[in-house]
Amino acid sequence: MTIQFPKGFLWGGAIAANQCEGAWNLDGKGMSVADVASYKPHVDVKDYKSQWHTGPEDIKIAMETQDDTYYPKRRGIDFYHHYKEDIALFGEMGFKTLRVSIAWTRIFPNGDEAEPNEAGLAYYEDLFKTLRAHNIEPLVTLSHYEMPLYLVNEFDGWVSREVVDMFVKFAKVCFDRYKDLVKYWLTFNEIDSVFRHPFTTVGVVEEKYENKDKAEEAIYQALHHQFVASALAVKYGHEIIPGSQIGCMVTKTLTYPETCNPEDIYLAQKDNRMNFFYTDVQVLGEYPLFIKQYFKKRNFDIKMIEGDAEILKLHTVDFISFSYYMSMVQSIHAAQREKVGGNLVTGVKNPYLPTSEWGWQVDPVGLRISLIDLYDRYHKPLWIVENGIGAYDKVEEDGSIQDDYRIEYFRNHFIEIAKAIDEGVECMGYTSWACIDIVSASTSQMSKRYGFIYVDADDLGNGTYERKKKKSFDWYKKVIETNGDYL
Numbered sequence: 115m116t117i118q119f120p121k122g123f124l125w126g127g128a129i130a131a132n133q134c135e136g137a138w139n140l141d142g143k144g145m146s147v148a149d150v151a152s153y154k155p156h157v158d159v160k161d162y163k164s165q166w167h168t169g170p171e172d173i174k175i176a177m178e179t180q181d182d183t184y185y186p187k188r189r190g191i192d193f194y195h196h197y198k199e200d201i202a203l204f205g206e207m208g209f210k211t212l213r214v215s216i217a218w219t220r221i222f223p224n225g226d227e228a229e230p231n232e233a234g235l236a237y238y239e240d241l242f243k244t245l246r247a248h249n250i251e252p253l254v255t256l257s258h259y260e261m262p263l264y265l266v267n268e269f270d271g272w273v274s275r276e277v278v279d280m281f282v283k284f285a286k287v288c289f290d291r292y293k294d295l296v297k298y299w300l301t302f303n304e305i306d307s308v309f310r311h312p313f314t315t316v317g318v319v320e321e322k323y324e325n326k327d328k329a330e331e332a333i334y335q336a337l338h339h340q341f342v343a344s345a346l347a348v349k350y351g352h353e354i355i356p357g358s359q360i361g362c363m364v365t366k367t368l369t370y371p372e373t374c375n376p377e378d379i380y381l382a383q384k385d386n387r388m389n390f391f392y393t394d395v396q397v398l399g400e401y402p403l404f405i406k407q408y409f410k411k412r413n414f415d416i417k418m419i420e421g422d423a424e425i426l427k428l429h430t431v432d433f434i435s436f437s438y439y440m441s442m443v444q445s446i447h448a449a450q451r452e453k454v455g456g457n458l459v460t461g462v463k464n465p466y467l468p469t470s471e472w473g474w475q476v477d478p479v480g481l482r483i484s485l486i487d488l489y490d491r492y493h494k495p496l497w498i499v500e501n502g503i504g505a506y507d508k509v510e511e512d513g514s515i516q517d518d519y520r521i522e523y524f525r526n527h528f529i530e531i532a533k534a535i536d537e538g539v540e541c542m543g544y545t546s547w548a549c550i551d552i553v554s555a556s557t558s559q560m561s562k563r564y565g566f567i568y569v570d571a572d573d574l575g576n577g578t579y580e581r582k583k584k585k586s587f588d589w590y591k592k593v594i595e596t597n598g599d600y601l
């Protein structure tokens with residue numbers, strides 16, 4: 115098969131404000147949930163929930179210190195001061211697009227202010243202008259794991275309906291200010307991850323709830339509010355920015371059955387169906403029946419006010435974007451099986467797949483399957499906005515970084531994207547995660563590196579922060595230059 119990507123395919127890379135910017139308390143920025151996420155290198159790689167966990171005591175301790183040593187997201191890679199240099203490097207690689215996010219706390223430090231912070235607005239304006247100067251189309255996520263901490267402490271996060279209005283106000287300010295600079299938007303990063311790390315996504319501190327059931331009910335309530343806020347943002351974006359395209363963003367959590375035992379197949383279907391719930395709401399505009407029934411069976415009282423159903427129905431997304439890192443396996447014998455970690459829930463090991471150094475199963479074919487599954491269900495354009503491999507990179511004596519494993523990872527995934535396109539899938543673009551080394555979202559490690567560009571900083575923030583091209587830099591440049599032919 116000849117590899118063919120469509121003309122105008124949006125090749126590029128992705129980063130998120132809270133993992134790269136640093137400057138956590140400069141120019142009027144407020145504290146976000148990311149600024150209290152501590153460095154967790156020793157948590158079992160299979161224990162994803164603990165990697166993310168931030169309880170009431172952790173918040174208290176974090177708020178009492180200004181130090182950033184054990185709060186690496188406060189430092190990031192100092193993109194806040196290096197963005198011009200970094201964007202020039204992305205331009206050199208030929209990026210057509212860069213996915214970035216706007217830190218809500220730079221615009222509204224606590225979330226509930228009447229007026230936005232001009233310094234924050236000006237920063238992103240210059241960032242987007244710099245991208246345009248390099249012919250890089252910005253793809254902007256409004257909310258990527260960086261809600262104001264104040265809203266967690268004072269409002270119980272997204273459980274409170276008031277947060278919908280505060281977010282919509284933030285979205286409107288961004289659309290108004292950047293309407294001539296940004297055409298592609300995403301509302302919430304990995305909106306399905308609310309149950310995997312509720313604190314970071316919806317500001318729910320589970321310990322505050324009477325029991326697990328009450329916490330689960332609160333998370334569903336918070337999620338409902340995000341769905342409504344997302345739809346209202348889509349509405350306003352469409353009104354104010356002619357030709358804008360606004361997408362949802364989910365984690366593609368593809369699950370295979372361990373065997374052809376119908377019970378295994380059912381379990382896998384159940385997980386996959388749950389993953390579709392989030393896109394069903396944002397693409398089809400309504401809650402699927404199985405979720406409504408689930409609420410009933412569990413006696414969950416999710417408050418949906420008059421008008422919500424209509425908002426969801428009328429303001430659906432233009433495209434579906436997703437992250438894809440791995441696939442999972444379900445089995446009726448899960449309890450007896452060897453487990454693997456990952457950015458999904460801990461699952462059964464797939465004997466056919468290698469794993470990364472963090473135990474994430476590497477499955478390029480799963481990306482093709484995911485693209486086909488999503489396209490066949492929704493018939494909407496797709497955009498892979500995160501995919502990549504976290505690895506310990508070594509700087510050789512001559513200063514080079516020979517990351518052949520990364521090249522191999524990307525090559526295998528790109529081939530599968532091309533195959534999916536060849537099999538009748540509409541795919542708009544691909545942004546690798548993360549195109550430059552940044553702080554890991556789950557463990558806050560700097561040493562878990564994803565980039566084509568190496569950043570000289572270690573887990574505790576020591577280093578020159580100098581940027582170096584890895585071997586994969588030139589390789590990706592050629593891939594983009596040839597629109598995939600170089601594979």
Ligand code: BG6
Nearest residue numbers: 130304457504553554555556557
């Ligand atoms: C995705 C997140 O789930 O996974 C990113 O959207 C994150 O923010 C990425 O960085 C990789 O995860 P990690 O924990 O290796 O940084």
